[in-house]
Amino acid sequence: SQTIHQWPATLVQPVGSPLSLECTVEGTSNPNLYWYRQAAGRGLQLLFYSVGIGQISSEVPQNLSASRPQDRQFILSSKKLLLSDSGFYLCAWSSGRGSYEQYFGPGTRLTVT
Amino acid sequence: GENVEQHPSTLSVQEGDSAVIKCTYSDSASNYFPWYKQELGKRPQLIIDIRSNVGEKKDQRIAVTLNKTAKHFSLHITETQPEDSAVYFCAASRQGGSEKLVFGKGTKLTVNP
Numbered sequence A: 001s002q003t004i005h006q007w008p009a010t011l012v013q014p015v016g017s018p019l020s021l022e023c024t025v026e027g028t029s030n031p032n033l034y035w036y037r038q039a040a041g042r043g044l045q046l047l048f049y050s051v052g053i054g055q056i057s058s059e060v061p062q063n064l065s066a067s068r069p070q071d072r073q074f075i076l077s078s079k080k081l082l083l084s085d086s087g088f089y090l091c092a093w094s095s096g097r098g099s100y101e102q103y104f105g106p107g108t109r110l111t112v113t
Numbered sequence B: 001g002e003n004v005e006q007h008p009s010t011l012s013v014q015e016g017d018s019a020v021i022k023c024t025y026s027d028s029a030s031n032y033f034p035w036y037k038q039e040l041g042k043r044p045q046l047i048i049d050i051r052s053n054v055g056e057k058k059d060q061r062i063a064v065t066l067n068k069t070a071k072h073f074s075l076h077i078t079e080t081q082p083e084d085s086a087v088y089f090c091a092a093s094r095q096g097g098s099e100k101l102v103f104g105k106g107t108k109l110t111v112n113p
Helices: none
Strands: A003-007 A010-013 A019-026 A032-038 A045-052 A055-058 A065-070 A073-078 A087-094 A108-112 B004-007 B010-014 B019-025 B030-038 B045-051 B056-059 B062-067 B072-077 B086-094 B107-112
Touching (some): A010 A019, A019 A108, A032 A073, A073 A087, B004 B086, B019 B086, B019 B107, B030 B062, B045 B056
Antiparallel strands (some): A019 A073, A032 A045, A065 A073, B004 B019, B030 B045, B030 B086, B056 B062, B062 B072, B086 B107
16 A cells, blocks of 8 residues: 655754755655645645656745655755745645545644744 | 635534535636545545546545536535544646646534534
């Protein structure tokens, strides 16, 4: 069966520091991968998605970037964090073969101080 | 692009009553409509979905209906229980390589014992 992992689970970082969040998927190959951000008490904002290695599409221009160095690995990064980057970051995957179902990882709660 | 509106933003019911959450979408090419349940501090969980070739789908106490002509779909929960209390999100997706979802803003459902 498929499993999605995210780490770290929680993170407290000062303004201006760099960020690296990692997401990996097991039990499937060539998945579609997605990064979402959820501000406290708010909805899900799609940040990036990837349909293959090295293929990244950005949905919202901002202080973040994403990379997909391996088939089942998706990384969210920032060179300098802003206070507004605080939130719950969720990685998700879908099979990319027309099944559409999208499954979320456990998330990383980021607090920028 | 696609826009998904969700109503109501909050809903309070008595245990045993029914709950209905409604969503409308703008892109007539959308053909996949999932619903997610998110408990406090947890990841969103896919609870039911429907594709544009069917009008209704049921799974025990939950059901989803789709009206393609009017471009709206609804989640119905019968015999509500306190453990149904959560935030529910609807979403829409269109056929294509990215399978990306556009989410509604969520409905906070409270089931009072």
